[in-house]
Ligand SMILES: Nc1nc2c(c(=O)[nH]1)N[C@H]1C(S)=C(S)[C@@H](COP(=O)(O)OP(=O)(O)OC[C@H]3O[C@@H](n4cnc5c(N)ncnc54)[C@H](O)[C@@H]3O)O[C@H]1N2
C-alpha cells in the first residue's frame with residue numbers, strides 16, 4: 001500500500017493541464033483565467049472629478065467666480081479654466097485644463113453665472129488622477145479562479161472575452177446491483193445511489209463539468225458497456241466494486257479494457273481500496289463504494305486533481321490546524337480522515353467513524369487528519385484538518 005502523498009503524486013502525473021478556450025465575460029466567473037491579461041486601457045483614462053461641484057484653479061473662502069461652462073461624465077469641457085473662473089462639473093467628468101480642485105456644490109451659492117464659495121471649504125481636491133486605478137502596463141495575473149470583482153476589473157480593462165482553462169469533463173459511474181437512482185422505487189435489497197450525486201456537487205463547485213452515467217451492474221458486460229460510454233471525458237470516476245469481494249469487478253474489467261494501473265490501495269482510512277491509472281485518453285480513478293469513503297476521496301484526491309487540470313498547480317487539499325476539544329486515541333498504520341466538528345471550544349472528533357454514515361458526514365464541518373501511527377493526543381493539542 002502506498003501513502004496518501006505518494007498516491008497524490010501518481011495522480012498528478014496522470015493529470016494534464018487542459019487547454020484554454022475563450023468565453024465572454026458573463027460566463028467567466030468561477031472559471032480559471034489561463035493567461036495573464038495586459039490592460040487595454042488606463043483607468044481612469046483622464047483625471048476625473050470625484051464629486052458634483054465646480055472645477056476651479058484655486059479656492060479662497062468667500063471668493064466669487066464666473067461659471068464659464070459645464071463638464072459632465074461622457075462630455076468634458078473644451079478649453080482651460082483660469083483664475084476667477086469655474087466650470088460646473090459632475091462626478092466622473094474629465095477635469096478641465098488648469099483646474100486643481102473641485103469645490104463640492106454644497107459649499108457654493110450660485111446666482112446665474114456667478115458662484116460664491118462658502119467660508120469653510122473641505123480640503124480634498126476631489127480629483128482622481130489619470131491611471132490612479134491602473135496604468136498602461138497593468139497586468140492581471142494568471143492562473144486564478146475568477147471571482148466577481150475580478151470580472152469587474154477585467155471588464156474595466158476593456159476585455160470582452162477571457163481565455164479560461166477548459167472545464168475538466170468527469171464521467172461518474174456508480175457500480176452495483178443494489179443501487180437505484182434517487183426517486184426510484186428500491187426493491188427490498190436495494191439502496192439509493194448517493195455517491196454520484198455528492199461527487200457531482202463537489203466537482204461542479206470545483207469548476208469541473210461532471211456527467212452521471214447509467215449505473216453499471218455487478219457483471220463484466222454491464223461495466224464494460226458503461227465504461228464504453230465515457231466518450232471524451234478527461235477523468236473517469238467509478239464508485240464501488242473496488243475492494244476484494246467476488247462482485248468487485250472494476251479493477252478486472254478496467255484491466256481488460258487496457259487500464260495502465262498507477263496504483264491500487266492507499267494507506268488511508270476511509271478510502272483504502274482506491275485505484276487509479278490511464279484508460280485510453282482519460283485518467284481513471286476507482287473510488288471505494290462506502291459513501292463516506294467516496295466523499296472523503298473526493299475531497300482528498302479528486303479536488304486536487306481537478307485543480308491541477310485547471311492549471312491551478314499540483315497541491316494537496318489545503319489543511320488548517322485547530323486544538324482538539326477532547327482526547328483522541330492513538331491512530332493505526334493508515335492516515336485517518338476523521339469526521340469532526342469545529343466549534344468555539346476546538347475541534348471535536350465524532351465517536352463513530354463508520355464509513356457508511358452519511359448523516360454524520362453531513363453534520364461534520366471538518367476532517368481531522370491523523371498521520372499513520374500518531375500517538376494518543378490530549379485536549380488542546382493542535383491537529384491538522386481539512387475544512388468541509
Ligand atoms: N474482506 C474485505 N472486505 C472489505 C475490505 C477489505 O479490505 N477486505 N475493504 C472494505 C472497505 S475499507 C471498503 S471502503 C469497502 C469498499 O468496497 P467497494 O469499493 O468494493 O464497494 P462496494 O462493495 O461496491 O460497496 C460498499 C458499500 O457502499 C455502497 N455503495 C456502493 N456504491 C454506492 C453509491 N453509488 N451510492 C451509495 N452507496 C453505495 C454499497 O451498497 C455497499 O454498502 O469494502 C470493504 N470490504
Ligand code: MOO
Pocket residue numbers: 268269270271272273288290293294355
Ligand atoms: O476504506 Mo473503507 O473506505 O475504510 O470504508
